[in-house]
Amino acid sequence: MGELRKDPLTGRQVIIAAGRAERPRPLGHGGAEATEPCPFCAGHEAETPPEVWSDRPAGSPADRPGWNVRVVPNKYPALTRDGSGKESQASGVHEVIIESPAHLTQIGQFSTEQFNTILHAYRSRLAALRNDHRLRYALVYKNQGADAGATLPHVHSQLLALPFLPESVATELQGAKQFFAANQRCYFCALMDGTVEDGGRYVTANQDFAALCPDTPRFAFETWILPKIHWSCFDQCHDSALANLAQIMREVLRRLGRIQDNPPFNYFIHTLPLGEAAAPHYHWHIEILPQIGRAAGFEWGTGVHINAVAPEHAAQRLRDAVI
Amino acid sequence: MGELRKDPLTGRQVIIAAGRAERPRPLGHGGAEATEPCPFCAGHEAETPPEVWSDRPAGSPADRPGWNVRVVPNKYPALTRDGSGKESQASGVHEVIIESPAHLTQIGQFSTEQFNTILHAYRSRLAALRNDHRLRYALVYKNQGADAGATLPHVHSQLLALPFLPESVATELQGAKQFFAANQRCYFCALMDGTVEDGGRYVTANQDFAALCPDTPRFAFETWILPKIHWSCFDQCHDSALANLAQIMREVLRRLGRIQDNPPFNYFIHTLPLGEAAAPHYHWHIEILPQIGRAAGFEWGTGVHINAVAPEHAAQRLRDAVI
Numbered sequence: 001m002g003e004l005r006k007d008p009l010t011g012r013q014v015i016i017a018a019g020r021a022e023r024p025r026p027l028g029h030g031g032a033e034a035t036e037p038c039p040f041c042a043g044h045e046a047e048t049p050p051e052v053w054s055d056r057p058a059g060s061p062a063d064r065p066g067w068n069v070r071v072v073p074n075k076y077p078a079l080t081r082d083g084s085g086k087e088s089q090a091s092g093v094h095e096v097i098i099e100s101p102a103h104l105t106q107i108g109q110f111s112t113e114q115f116n117t118i119l120h121a122y123r124s125r126l127a128a129l130r131n132d133h134r135l136r137y138a139l140v141y142k143n144q145g146a147d148a149g150a151t152l153p154h155v156h157s158q159l160l161a162l163p164f165l166p167e168s169v170a171t172e173l174q175g176a177k178q179f180f181a182a183n184q185r186c187y188f189c190a191l192m193d194g195t196v197e198d199g200g201r202y203v204t205a206n207q208d209f210a211a212l213c214p215d216t217p218r219f220a221f222e223t224w225i226l227p228k229i230h231w232s233c234f235d236q237c238h239d240s241a242l243a244n245l246a247q248i249m250r251e252v253l254r255r256l257g258r259i260q261d262n263p264p265f266n267y268f269i270h271t272l273p274l275g276e277a278a279a280p281h282y283h284w285h286i287e288i289l290p291q292i293g294r295a296a297g298f299e300w301g302t303g304v305h306i307n308a309v310a311p312e313h314a315a316q317r318l319r320d321a322v323i
Numbered sequence: 324m325g326e327l328r329k330d331p332l333t334g335r336q337v338i339i340a341a342g343r344a345e346r347p348r349p350l351g352h353g354g355a356e357a358t359e360p361c362p363f364c365a366g367h368e369a370e371t372p373p374e375v376w377s378d379r380p381a382g383s384p385a386d387r388p389g390w391n392v393r394v395v396p397n398k399y400p401a402l403t404r405d406g407s408g409k410e411s412q413a414s415g416v417h418e419v420i421i422e423s424p425a426h427l428t429q430i431g432q433f434s435t436e437q438f439n440t441i442l443h444a445y446r447s448r449l450a451a452l453r454n455d456h457r458l459r460y461a462l463v464y465k466n467q468g469a470d471a472g473a474t475l476p477h478v479h480s481q482l483l484a485l486p487f488l489p490e491s492v493a494t495e496l497q498g499a500k501q502f503f504a505a506n507q508r509c510y511f512c513a514l515m516d517g518t519v520e521d522g523g524r525y526v527t528a529n530q531d532f533a534a535l536c537p538d539t540p541r542f543a544f545e546t547w548i549l550p551k552i553h554w555s556c557f558d559q560c561h562d563s564a565l566a567n568l569a570q571i572m573r574e575v576l577r578r579l580g581r582i583q584d585n586p587p588f589n590y591f592i593h594t595l596p597l598g599e600a601a602a603p604h605y606h607w608h609i610e611i612l613p614q615i616g617r618a619a620g621f622e623w624g625t626g627v628h629i630n631a632v633a634p635e636h637a638a639q640r641l642r643d644a645v646i
Contacts (some may be wrong), residue, residue, distance in 0.1 A: 003633075007539040009498035009510055013627040014539040018636070078621075079627045141620030149619025160621055168333070168626030175332035187332055188356045216337040218329040218623075268624030274414070289623055295471025297464030298401075298483055300541075300612055301591030303491030304336040310326075313341070 002079035002092065011252035013167050016076040026030045037076075040154035042101035043069070049073040052095065053124050054093045068119045070136075071125055071159075078160060093129060093161040097121050106262055107144060107152045108253035118157070122269065124240065125159050126235040128273055135161045137169060137273050140234075145264025148216070148291045167271060172270065173282060180281035186230050188283035192259040200312040203319055205253055208244040211252045213311035213318070219289045220309035222257055223252055223318065226285040234271040239257060249286070251323065255288060258321035264291045325402035325407070325415065327487060336490050340401040355524035362398075363477035364535035365424035372396040375418065376447050378440045392440045393421045394448055394482075401483060414457060416484040420444050421477070428476045429585055430467060431576035441480070444593065446565065448482050449558040453597050458484045460492060460596050463557075466585025478499045488596060495593065503604035509553050523635040526642055527574055531567040534575045536634035538643070542584055542612045543632035546575055547642065549608040555601040557594040572609070576645065579613060581644035586641060587614040 003016045039047035042065040051062050053071040060066045072095065079092030098109060099118050108114075122140045129138050138161035144148040165173075179187040181319055195201045195212045202209040203223055211225045224249055227241065237245065256263065271284040326339045330569030331426055362370035366389040374385050376394040383389045385464045395418065422430060422441050430438075452461050461484035466472040486495075502510040516536045518524045526534040526546055534548045549563065560568065580587065594607040622628055 005539045007537075009502060010494045011498070012539055013625075015627060015629045016633045017629050017631055018633055039459075062499070086565075088551045118497075137625075139621060141624050143619040149617045157619070162627075166625030166627045168624070171333045171626070175334070179332060214330075216328045216335055218335070218337060219469060265622035266623055268620050270624065284393060287624070289620075294472045295618060296466040297589035297591050298481070300589055301462045301464050301491070301593065301610070302336075302460075302485075302487045302489030303494070304338060306338045306340050308340055310339045310341055 001008040002077070003188075011167065011309060014165070018299070032319055038103055038152065038154045040096075040098045041103050045070075048096075048098075049075060053121055053128075055120065065101065067101060067119045068114065069100070070123055072096050072098065074158065084299070087101055091134060091163055093132075093135065093159070095125060095159045097125070097140075097157040097159065099157065100155050103153075105141070106157050106257070107155050108250070108257045108262065110155075110250065112243075112246050112250050115250050116243055119237075119242045119246055119249075122157070122159070123235050123237060124147050126271070129159075129161050130235060132161075133275070134163055135274050136165050137162050138271075139166070139169075139268055141262075141266065141268035145291070146261075147294070148264035148266050150264075153211050167268065173273075176281045176283075181303060186283050188226055188285060189230055190230065191227060201315045202314050203255070204248065206248050207245050208241045209248045211248055213315040214287075215311060217307055217309075217311050218295075218305040218313070220239060220292050220307055221256060221263075221290045221314045221318065222287045222311070222312075223256070224285050224295065225249060225252060225288070226283060230280070232272045232276075232282050232284060234284045236278070252288065252318070254323045256288070258323060259290075259317055260292060265289060266291065278303075307322045332370045334490065334597070336487070346555075350570055356429070360448070361426055361475065363419075363421045363479060364426050365477060370616045371419075371421075372398060372541050376444055376451075378443065385637050388424065390424060390482045392423070394444055395421065396616055397481065401416070401550075402485065413607065414487055416452060416455075416458065416482070417440065418448060418482045418557075420463075420480040420482065422480065423478050426476075427468075427478050429580075430465070430478050431573065431580045431585065433573065435479075435566075435569050435573050438573050439566050442560075442565045442569055445480070445482070446560060449594070449596065452482075452484050453558060455484075456598070457486055457489050458597050460485050460487070461594075462492075462591055464591035466589050468585075469564075470613070471587035473590050484597070491591065492596070496596075498538075499510040499604045499606075509606050511549055511608060512553055515549060515551065524638045526570065526578070526638050529567050529571050532571045532624075534571055536638040538634060540630055540632075540634050540637070541618075541628040542581060543615050543630055544586075544613045544637045544641065545581070545630075545634070545638075546611045547577060547608050548572060548611070549606060553603070553606055555595045555605050555607060556599075557592050557607045560593070575611065575641070578641045578644040581646060582613075583615060584642055588612060 005014050045063040049072050051072050052071050054067040055069045056067040074094040074096050077094035140159050163167040176187050192210050201213045214224050267288040269286050328337050330585035352617050368386040372395050374393050376397050378388040378392045379390040397419050463482050465480040505581040515533050524536045590611040592609050
């Protein structure tokens with residue numbers, strides 16, 4: 001279930017996941033948008049695999065209504081635990097974080113409390129996978145809107161844990177190590193200092209977190225959220241930091257929603273590989289990628305992104321947005 | 324006009340092109356689809372910058388109707404020739420190849436003859452830029468359909484010439500050099516031999532070209548077209564080879580159109596950097612990337628693509644398509 005292939009020329013990694021061809025078609029393509037009732041709604045728990053985590057009243061039975069956030073295995077996994085033992089056979093874990101029992105489609109409209117519960121789900125699942133030695137890296141990510149690749153409209157994120165270190169994570173880790181060796185400083189710590197000093201790419205901040213537009217954004221209004229103190233692993237976030245993260249994520253997504261009418265977006269958490277202890281060179285962070293324009297032939301052919309909105313201008317617009 | 328930025332951590336290259344924010348909005352987003360008349364239609368030549376190439380009757384005046392294929396500078400360029408001389412200022416050339424005087428939207432429906440004229444436009448423009456020493460690489464690419472990033476529906480391709488070697492081209496060239504050093508053979512020549520031998524990923528062929536599904540396709544039904552003999556530079560293609568390329572491109576796009584109802588797609592030509600002479604390790608080719616699924620949070624966060632259709636199955640489906 002899921003075969004990892006690596007291009008001998010470029011090192012490009014591809015997971016061939018034949019079972020996923022049967023999943024619902026993308027939104028807006030005559031697919032799942034019209035399909036009601038939705039399998040993620042409260043009352044339809046039997047239509048998903050059994051839950052592996054939920055936020056629900058103590059003592060209430062699993063896979064029944066009453067939950068606020070619910071995590072279930074993905075019904076159409078890119079990878080599963082049932083590896084054949086062949087090296088190319090990629091066994092992994094693919095889960096869905098259902099972010100609300102109601103059929104809502106815009107996470108930006110949620111309360112800070114609901115955001116906080118979603119972040120607790122991320123932390124619990126990442127912590128649970130930390131010591132599974134078959135796994136090497138876990139990515140928590142979200143696709144909101146058909147133009148950001150969502151196949152079901154009901155708000156949800158995903159967690160995909162891999163038995164290998166993915167290409168762009170490896171590149172980022174390597175770069176961070178080199179930066180630390182050259183500067184005796186974490187790159188991300190330096191990034192925040194520089195950004196706050198010059199004011200140009202800074203969006204907002206609270207006690208524990210800062211949001212900024214990176215210097216080389218792939219997409220218009222791309223925004224990163226970073227802990228202000230040096231912190232390597234997302235799953236070591238304590239409760240009060242998670243509450244502040246919920247506040248800033250909600251604020252940034254609401255600001256973004258004001259730039260255009262709730263644009264589609266992706267976000268993901270970059271954290272240390274599973275099982276690794278805190279490192280002086282690496283700083284976990286969240287990258288939010290609005291999908292207002294889109295990657296096309298030029299981007300696929302060159303690896304270079306063309307972005308029509310300078311990050312200094314994007315940050316200004318985001319700071320000025322009235323929420 | 325266009326600033327190149329490079330991420331110090333990952334080497335990621337981004338072109339900040341502020342002027343492009345004013346171009347027409349993507350198709351299907353309340354943008355250009357509804358805008359008639361179209362600036363690419365015959366009779367509207369005055370709405371584009373003056374043509375730099377056209378296929379039209381000998382002696383007929385430029386920028387008037389009568390052309391079959393017309394090349395004009397992009398009105399909303401990612402890069403222009405007017406660099407300020409600053410190193411980060413990326414000066415380049417951005418052109419549009421208008422593929423038909425009529426308001427058509429599907430290149431797959433064209434005659435082989437029209438395809439051939441389009442390929443002549445590609446070759447002429449690449450040859451014209453070959454000796455411009457300010458430029459390092461030129462990518463010819465096409466976006467067909469809103470879901471492949473097209474902003475105007477009228478059939479067109481683009482050429483973007485850059486003053487630097489883009490990231491994924493550099494990676495491919497480097498891999499090709501290493502493969503040649505290790506095997507005393509061109510990787511792409513070996514790829515075709517292997518594919519034709521095992522039959523599994525072979526799609527079609529004619530006298531000069533072969534089409535195959537690569538072993539590590541990023542997208543479902545990704546198909547590459549390669550010259551059968553070792554050839555480094557697209558712009559050194561002679562007329563009879565271009566005619567055979569027109570035949571096989573049309574055939575592959577028509578086969579692809581049968582898999583789903585004319586899916587959106589990107590294609591691009593990978594050829595040697597401008598000004599470089601033929602090389603034993605590099606073989607030009609065209610990569611066609613259907614956009615049936617799409618890159619989302621997982622792909623952007625990891626650099627790894629999940630593909631639900633194995634290339635062996637894709638090739639079988641494409642071979643079996645009745646056209």
